[in-house]
Amino acid sequence: MHGSRHERATYPRTMVALESVLTCPSCGVQASESMPENACQYFYECTGCGERLKPRAGDCCVFCSYGTVVCPPMQTEGGGPDADVRCC
Numbered sequence: 001m002h003g004s005r006h007e008r009a010t011y012p013r014t015m016v017a018l019e020s021v022l023t024c025p026s027c028g029v030q031a032s033e034s035m036p037e038n039a040c041q042y043f044y045e046c047t048g049c050g051e052r053l054k055p056r057a058g059d060c061c062v063f064c065s066y067g068t069v070v071c072p073p074m075q076t077e078g079g080g081p082d083a084d085v086r087c088c
């Protein structure tokens, strides 16, 4: 007799990345920045040209717009390219 158990696919909560590399749209300089775990950073001052970056329309923070990794709230809310998730 086989005891078949249906296991639900669970997503590990430990995969939230707290580091993102921001790329400045003005000068192309990249900078690795750490992100707050449950907040968003709306402004970011480029280390290269001093440009004050703001999120693009529809994005909640500079990490979602210019970073290699979206902000932690978006990661944990299951945010994806098509997900309509607002974190703040």
Ligand SMILES: [Zn+2]
Pocket (backbone or CB within 6 Å): 024, 025, 026, 027, 028, 029, 046, 047, 048, 049, 050, 051
């Ligand atoms: Zn710049």
